[in-house]
Amino acid sequence: MGDWRPLHQVEGYPPIEEHGLVGDGATCALVARDGSVGFLCVPRFDSPPLVCPLLDRQAGGEFRLVVAAAEEGRQRYLPGTAVLVTEIRSPAGTVRITDGMLLRAGAVLEEEAPAGTGTFLRMVEVLHGRPEISLSLEPRGGATVHPTGDGLRLSCPGQRVEVALRWSRPLDAWPAVLRLRAGDRFWVALQWEPGAGAPTAADPFADTVRVWRRWSAALHLEVPRRDLVHRSAITLKLLDHFANGAIVAAATSSLPERIGGDRNWDYRYAWVRDAAYTVFALRRIGLPEEAGGFLTWVLEAVDSPGSPHVVYDIDGHAAPREIVDPLLSGYRHSAPVRWGNDASYQVQHDVFGEVLDCAFQWAATGGTFAPGLWGRLRALAEASRDAWARPDHGIWEVRAPPRPFTYSAAMCQVALDRAARLSRRLRLPGDPLRWEQDALTITRRILTDAWDPQMCTLTEHLGPGSGLDASLLALPLRRVLPADHPKMAATCRAIAARLDAGGGLLYRYLPEESPDGVGGAEGAFLLCSFWFVDNLVGQGRVEEAAALFERLCSYANELGLLPEQIDPGTGAFLGNFPQGLSHVGLVSSAVLLGRAAHGLNPELSTHAWFR
Template identity: 60%
Template sequence: MSEWSPAPAEGYLPIEDHGLIGDGRGCALVGRDGAISFMCVPRFDAPPLFCSLLDRHLGGSFLLAPDRLRQSRQHYVEDTGVLVTDLHADTGVVEVTDAFLLEPGARLEEDAPAGRGELVRHARVTRGSVDLTVALRPRGGAQSERRAGGWELTCPRQSLKLYLSASRPLSGPQCTLPLNEGEDVWVALRWSERRAPHMSPSIDRRIKDTEGVWRRWSAHVVGDTPRADLVRRSAITLKLLDHVENGAIVAAPTSSLPEHIGGDRNWDYRYAWIRDAAYTVFALRRIGLPDEAGGFVHWALTAAQREGRLRVLYNVEGRPPPVEVIDDELGGYRNSSPVRWGNAAAEQVQHDVYGEILDCAFQWAATGGTLSDGLWHRLAGLAEQARTAWKTPDHGIWEVRTRGRPFTYSAAMCQVALDRAARLATRLDLPGDATTWAREARHLSGRIIGDAWDERMNSLTEHLGPGGGLDASLLALPLRRVLSADHPRMVATTRAVAERLGAGDGLLYRYLPQESPDGINQPEGAFLLCSFWLVDNLAGQGRVDEASQLFEKLCSYASPLGLFAEQIDPSDRSFLGNYPQALSHVGFLSSAVVLARTQRGIRPELSTHAWFR
């Protein structure tokens, strides 16, 4: 058990001291102190019901904890999204089980909603006696009225009506319940119109049913990888970020958790990035979960068709996210303001989106997915756009807030779009100029090798032409089969990235802002995804022992619950950025699969699918 320690001087739990629960529509972060400090329902990108993680005074929370808390620990019920927090107080111990309830028998791989629109918190005293605090405080306040079986709360800020019920009478949404050893209480919070029966005797059964839904889904995860326990947990975490109704996958469940304490690199990640979602479905397919790829491809192309163009990111309905605004009321996590809602990157130009979707469609078809005539027509249109898009500046994978540049990664993903379109047309006898697409893909690979190379740095650089800085996104080129990992210029680039962008202990910065202006010009933490990319490159270069050692080091950066942050502060290993971060889990899964196959004697560049051979 980890000792309970006082919160930092600013009064906030560390980011890593939180677990994620959800139902494929909305989700919540549960702290090791028994408080739900961030929660968005009925969908991921809704105005937060609780966000004390961004302001402990004004953000609102849902506390279920004993008085005089001294120690705590958390764990997930194995292979599920159900979280257990053990809370040790002066007088006794309480076990709190938190779950977003799922319908009995639901199948998470289907697009039918599995959630009931209900959060259950079940507290049981395992030793001694406690005074259990129940404190439901939505952000912006709520009007509460007693109803049969509990309380009805109207939350004007969220335009949401809540129903609070419990197995014991509650004197109000904020009250104290004395409990002795062996006694328990469940508290249910509902936001759907459906009403659950008061004093239901089957609460344990409903939680067990929810566990069963998760276990049936996670049973499909392959088990022959290094750190199979973390692989299963990463798969479940990514599924918690998957909007089950349509295949959208949000980048993270939170907004404005800072990439540097005291800085203003604070962004809203509760939306579906084309890039992040494509990486996610690719990772899930590689560990035995292919169904999410088809849902994502249809969602992304439907969103693009609706507007007549392809955006960088969308809300979970496939529409433009809200305009980015600063919330002047909230002070930010550990006083790191500003807090932002919405994301201005939605208006940026990023050419990598063509390759992300074509690659995802390729993976989908390669594992038996069907491409209808209409779907293929739209995919072929994206390939045609990629033929010329790479020649014009864009804002790149890191979404710089400066003028556009001809980023190498963006050009590489246009190469991916052309290559995958050619392979699909050839393999499936689909209409389109496969010969031209393949020829131009080869030509673009050559331009990248030549135009992005800097003799002085002995490395590829961030953009085509002179003057580019070093960028860790170059490590992704072998992963997307633009260059082989053992190409001499890729080997040299890997060495340069590790040396010049290294932050110590296996960590890497994305780039150096003083050399690669991004419009922010502030420090940030080390970006965890980039280090997993380094693992894959080392393995592809035959440096398997080094890759395995780095992989194990990176696994130590997971939280006690097995969750990965976006960034790590190299000075103290604390978590930074929105959490848990889909891309970090994707990078981990990719490295686990690459190492598993390398250790079985399969060359990494041949391990994706026979369609590449």
């Protein structure tokens, strides 16, 4: 167990970094070090929140186990699992809370059958003393409460399901004060699946622990910081919708990228661009089933009529339109709170390359393409031939007027390159020679039209008047330019100098140079710093890369979880949490460093280039 840490709040809210994640492959919950549940949607990741006090401590509802006069807390996971242990200490005694969403006995997490039982179990054990413990559940918007033989049934306005509470021993009142002494144990189960039975085993988490440990034992981790890579893999699995392979970007909506600002977005959906990065990382650490499941989901989503979307809901439909919630004030009064995401309806030309790269990875795992699907993929490759030079909203999904982003042009190059390779390798109909020539043309135009000779760097968009953008660090990862290409190496130097946030962290861009239509500062973007690690490895600067990697790992919380962004001044977490792409960045950098440590060629350098 980690060190005891004082329990504190900032403006009435537990810090984002003082939370752990539990889940069952259909939904998940954030649990704070003080025993409160900060965010929970049922029955799915993208359902309306049952409780979300992280977004409004008054109107967001609550599900709390409160230790009176609590002073200190600490958290850990049971090794190899997503079962969370929180210990809380008060002058009257010490309490252990074990939290987890229960899985079926013998469940296999790679199969389509539901693994979860629709049960969020919270078990309280008193380690010593006689502390006073309060238990309460108040769904957001209130609820009509119906007593049952062993608990309560709650009808909640705005919820798609009815929920029930069961507990292990009778309570005198509700909300309840638990009268426990050292050695006593009590559990409460929140359930939302019809017919879910009460836990009956002496250890109600035993089956869940076995399922998680059987799954995590398959991980191949010849990498530095195996502990964090292992935890990252489990965290990514917690963001995986087991039934169909979709992976949501993060567990939450509207946690702010700037305190008091309006950079608040709903990340409980699946981005195609995240797919390509996530699948690559999962395959490299021994999770081909997860990679295959996600690739199948992506290809089925883009095979539906109409243009491909950048972001989909779990079912493979366009994410719902954005709405502002007028009833919630936001984390630390950072309004607005948003549900839905309008990025699904933006023009983002990088989606062509993201989809074709997913298809390329699918083929690498032995996947094949039905004629209709290959026809759609061919059409995307053809569309990218003209789209690359046209303005769009870019990887960062700006709300400003569109520009011809360099990253988007690069991903159109990826679309053509991957289409050509697929056509040749699988003897699929197409024009691979022309696609190869067009891809080469885009690469040359990036090197000329995006190059600023005064700043000695590639820039955010094609043509003059462009700022610097850390998304350029992804070009070697997508096999557009080698990391040690002179202009790519110069771009790394410029990004390190001008987008430096301190402590090894990088900003994505400077809003005053690259207007995004939102305005205001934001935190440092963790993924960009991991991309920088990868570039250093590709340039042969392995010792520098390893040192930076260790520094970035130090930002993880006591549970090994990472946010989207970090406040460079305080180290506080910002943005939605946990953020899948931050964990993908950690895994990918660890894999590259592991290869370098074993004397293997840097995959991103010129002499290892596959062209």
